Every structure is written in structure tokens, then in C-alpha cells.
Amino acid sequence: xxxxxxxxxxxxxxxxxxxxxxxxxxxxxxxxxxxxxxxxxxxxxxxxxxxxxxxxxxxxxxxxxxxxxxxxxxxxxxxxxxxxxxxxxxxxxxxxxxxxxxxxxxxxxxxxxxxxxxxxxxxxxxxxxxxxxxxxxxxxxxxxxxxxxxxxxxxxxxxxxxxxxxxxxxxxxxxxxxxxxxxxxxxxxxxxxxxxxxxxxxxxxxxxxxxxxxxxxxxxxxxxxxxxxxxxxxxxxxxxxxxxxxxxxxxxxxxxxxxxxxxxxxxxxxxxxxxxxxxxxxxxxxxxxxxxxxxxxxxxxxxxxxxxxxxxxxxxxxxxxxxxxxxxxxxxxxxxxxxxxxxxxxxxxxxxxxxxxxxxxxxxxxxxxxxxxxxxxxxxxxxxxxxxxxxxxxxxxxxxxxxxxxxxxxxxxxxxxxxxxxxx
RNA sequence: GUGGAUGUAGCUCAGUUGGCUAGAGCGCAGGAUUGUGGCUCCUGAGGCCGUGGGUUCAAGCCCCAUCAUCCACCCCA
Numbered sequence: 001x002x003x004x005x006x007x008x009x010x011x012x013x014x015x016x017x018x019x020x021x022x023x024x025x026x027x028x029x030x031x032x033x034x035x036x037x038x039x040x041x042x043x044x045x046x047x048x049x050x051x052x053x054x055x056x057x058x059x060x061x062x063x064x065x066x067x068x069x070x071x072x073x074x075x076x077x078x079x080x081x082x083x084x085x086x087x088x089x090x091x092x093x094x095x096x097x098x099x100x101x102x103x104x105x106x107x108x109x110x111x112x113x114x115x116x117x118x119x120x121x122x123x124x125x126x127x128x129x130x131x132x133x134x135x136x137x138x139x140x141x142x143x144x145x146x147x148x149x150x151x152x153x154x155x156x157x158x159x160x161x162x163x164x165x166x167x168x169x170x171x172x173x174x175x176x177x178x179x180x181x182x183x184x185x186x187x188x189x190x191x192x193x194x195x196x197x198x199x200x201x202x203x204x205x206x207x208x209x210x211x212x213x214x215x216x217x218x219x220x221x222x223x224x225x226x227x228x229x230x231x232x233x234x235x236x237x238x239x240x241x242x243x244x245x246x247x248x249x250x251x252x253x254x255x256x257x258x259x260x261x262x263x264x265x266x267x268x269x270x271x272x273x274x275x276x277x278x279x280x281x282x283x284x285x286x287x288x289x290x291x292x293x294x295x296x297x298x299x300x301x302x303x304x305x306x307x308x309x310x311x312x313x314x315x316x317x318x319x320x321x322x323x324x325x326x327x328x329x330x331x332x333x334x335x336x337x338x339x340x341x342x343x344x345x346x347x348x349x350x351x352x353x354x355x356x357x358x359x360x361x362x363x364x365x366x367x368x369x370x371x372x373x374x375x376x377x378x379x380x381x382x383x384x385x386x387x388x389x390x391x392x393x394x395x396x397x398x399x400x401x402x403x404x405x406x407x408x409x410x411x412x413x414x415x416x417x418x419x420x421x422x423x424x
Numbered sequence: 425g426u427g428g429a430u431g432u433a434g435c436u437c438a439g440u441u442g443g444c445u446a447g448a449g450c451g452c453a454g455g456a457u458u459g460u461g462g463c464u465c466c467u468g469a470g471g472c473c474g475u476g477g478g479u480u481c482a483a484g485c486c487c488c489a490u491c492a493u494c495c496a497c498c499c500c501a
Contacts, residue, residue, distance in 0.1 A: 004492070059499050063425080110501075115425080117495060126501055193498080258500055279501060306501030334459055365459050373461035384459060398461070
């Protein structure tokens with residue numbers, strides 16, 4: 001073959017696509033049930049949006065963006081995540097002028113230039129929600145529970161919710177200083193990368209997996225012990241609202257997220273059956289984001305869920321979310337004359353919403369029956385010389401093998417009685 | 425960006441210390457059944473052995489390069 005799909009991209013083929021459609025269907029239904037509305041933003045944005053929104057020193061902006069110049073010389077970037085676009089849209093369309101809060105959701109492809117591996121692709125798909133213009137900790141709990149309820153809809157229950165507060169503008173800088181001081185004191189024990197991180201992004205050291213770093217981190221000051229009063233209160237309220245919903249969580253002070261815009265609540269749902277990339281969904285509060293990209297102080301919270309990871313999780317647990325669906329009718333044609341009549345009948349049956357198929361490869365009767373069988377047809381309608389002469393069709397129940405010759409004039413009525421269309 | 429593993433039929437994989445026209449199972453197509461699927465049996469199609477070079481009388485096998493995929497690191501969905 002001359003062409004491959006670009007590295008890290010995938011074709012989604014049938015029957016796999018059925019799962020995607022099912023996930024989307026359930027998502028639309030559940031999210032609307034929580035009164036979130038769908039929003040569709042462009043697949044690409046001006047690069048500055050992500051630089052400002054996500055943060056210059058994040059991995060995403062530093063090395064993972066698909067950035068290029070368009071013909072006018074503007075720097076364009078394929079969206080690496082959804083939140084920045086949604087907030088940009090919220091501000092640009094002046095949605096803040098309407099009744100608040102605003103609750104949006106989205107489903108679509110995201111792009112990050114990374115080496116692909118299990119659960120990570122260059123084009124991948126997220127579904128996510130954003131609740132904008134409210135600082136209510138109950139909303140934090142709603143967002144988290146919404147994600148969990150969605151997983152439950154697919155029969156997934158065996159996962160861990162990690163919860164943390166990453167502080168706010170007023171307490172995080174102070175904590176960072178403390179952390180820096182501590183890390184500098186223990187610099188000798190840290191890996192080379194973490195040594196660099198002390199200045200650039202000390203929080204990142206916290207989730208380094210290097211053993212000697214881990215040993216240092218164990219005694220590092222914890223952000224949960226350095227929150228300001230407001231953050232402290234918000235965090236405990238979020239927990240108590242989660243308690244109300246009987247949602248279990250693990251407080252994880254080492255949970256730091258890779259995007260700069262998070263404040264207060266940060267969370268990740270991990271499925272330990274997944275291997276290295278085990279975060280199925282993650283998110284948090286981003287009260288500084290609207291300020292950063294639009295000079296308006298508007299709070300928000302959301303999560304993003306990786307659809308490919310959801311699929312992997314289902315696979316790991318051998319959960320089948322879609323049944324293979326058969327067709328209602330297969331028309332077997334014998335002889336050229338019959339084909340015209342059969343083709344006319346095919347159209348009529350389809351108009352009546354029977355899922356119907358016919359042979360297009362000039363195959364023998366036996367082969368046509370075989371096709372019908374493989375398509376899991378409920379009935380086969382056989383039309384040959386005999387039937388033509390009698391103005392009839394032979395119908396065969398593929399399960400029982402019973403056959404009957406039916407007048408064409410009665411065929412529709414007969415099939416309506418026999419076939420349970422669109423059964424599920 | 426770094427490291428490791430793997431590339432042979434549509435799929436899953438055999439292929440001996442290098443040695444004849446490269447195999448199996450499944451799938452696909454046709455037939456046994458001149459108008460009837462599943463089970464069975466028979467037959468068949470389908471391979472630049474990832475690609476390019478090298479070593480050799482001889483390469484699917486050895487060497488080099490390259491590409492791709494997978495897995496891991498980094499980090500995240």
C-alpha cells in the first residue's frame with residue numbers, strides 16, 4: 001500500500017463505529033438530562049488562544065500542538081483540548097449577558113503531537129462538559145458525578161476518583177515558594193528532569209514516577225495543607241456534596257494537572273485495568289481562564305473524557321455495549337426477469353422501513369442464501385420464474401426454515417405482521 | 425524527543441544451522457444440491473516474506489539502513 005493514515009490516527013470502521021454511535025447517543029441523552037447543551041466550536045483556533053489559555057510552559061503548548069501557518073500567515077493550531085475554545089466562544093458570543101450559569105457539552109476530535117501508545121493518539125476524541133459562571137462547589141460535585149454516571153451507564157463501576165485542590169491565585173504562589181524551597185534543599189536526590197522543574201514548574205515534580213524523587217516528595221509540603229481559607233472551604237464543600245451523592249474519592253495532594261488554568265478542584269478518574277495511560281476522564285475548576293483570554297472574571301468547571309480510553313476500559317472488562325444487528329429481509333433473485341420485479345419490491349419494502357438487502361454480485365441462489373444468513377436476515381424473500389408466473393413471492397423464515405408462497409398484493413401486510421422492525 | 429519489541433495471505437500465526445514451485449487454521453469465492461443458508465466434504469483465488477541496499481553459489485532466515493505498528497518513558501484524555 002502506498003498510503004497509511006498519518007501516525008497516531010485511526011480509521012473507525014464498522015462494526016466498531018456502532019459503539020461510537022451508541023456512546024454518543026447515551027451521552028447526548030444523559031447530558032441533556034443534566035441540562036447541559038451541546039456546543040460545537042471550530043477544530044482549529046488561533047494559536048495564541050491555546051498559548052494564553054493552557055499556559056506557555058505546559059507540555060501541550062511547548063511540544064504537543066499541531067501548529068501551522070495558514071495562507072495569510074496567521075498561526076493556526078488544531079485544538080488540543082476543548083475548554084479554551086468553549087470559553088472563547090462564551091466570551092465572543094457574549095453569553096455572559098444571558099441568565100447564568102451556562103452549561104455546555106461537546107464531543108469531537110482533539111489533536112496532540114505525541115508518540116502514540118496504548119490509550120494515546122495524535123487524533124483522539126473527547127467528550128466534555130463545561131459549567132460556566134458559577135463558583136458553587138455543588139457544581140463541582142455535579143460535574144464529577146455526571147462523568148461517573150456516564151461511566152455507569154456503560155456498566156463501568158470499577159475505577160478510582162482522585163481529588164485534589166490546587167489552590168487559587170492567592171494561595172498557590174505561596175505554596176509554590178514553599179515547595180521550591182523544599183525541593184531546592186533536596187535537589188541532590190532528584191532526577192535531572194525534576195532539577196530543571198524546580199524553577200520552571202515545581203508542581204510537576206509531584207507526579208514524577210522516579211523512585212528517588214518519590215522518596216523526596218513523600219515529605220514535601222502538601223498543597224492541601226497550604227490552602228487559603230476560601231480554597232479550604234470550597235474544597236471541603238465539594239467533598240461534602242460528593243458525600244451526599246455517595247461518591248467515593250481519594251484525596252490525592254500529588255494530583256497536579258498539565259494545564260495551567262486549573263484552580264481549586266482538580267480530579268481524575270483512573271481505571272487501573274488500563275495500563276500506563278489510565279485516566280479515563282479528568283478536569284477541574286478554571287476560575288482564571290476567562291480572565292486570561294478575555295479579561296473577564298468568570299469562573300468555570302468542567303471535565304473531558306477520552307472516548308478511546310472509555311472504549312479500552314470497556315474492552316478490558318469485556319463489556320459489550322452493542323449487539324450485532326441483523327437485517328429484516330433479504331431478497332433472493334433467480335433469473336434476470338425476476339431481478340426487475342425484485343428491485344421494485346426492494347424499494348417498496350425500504351419505503352416501509354424494512355431493513356432490506358439484495359444481491360449485487362450475480363450470485364447463485366445458494367450463495368444468496370448464504371449472504372442472507374451472514375447478514376442475519378430474519379426472512380428471505382425469494383423471487384424466481386415460478387413466483388413471477390404466480391404473481392407471488394416465497395418467503396422463508398431463516399430461523400425455522402419454514403416457507404410460504406405469498407401473493408405480491410398481500411406481501412407488505414404479511415411482512416408487517418411477521419417482522420418486528422427495528423427490534424432492540 | 426528517548427528506549428524496547430514486532431513486521432510472512434483479508435485475519436491469527438508456522439517456517440529447522442541460509443538450500444527446490446513459501447505453509448496452516450480461520451475468513452473469502454465456487455461446487456457437491458440445474459431454485460434454498462447454517463453442518464459436512466471437495467476445489468479455488470489470494471504473497472514483491474514492510475521497503476532499499478549488502479554478504480553468499482543460494483536470503484523469509486545473516487548484516488546495514490529506512491519506514492510502519494505496538495509497548496514504555498515524558499505527559500495526559
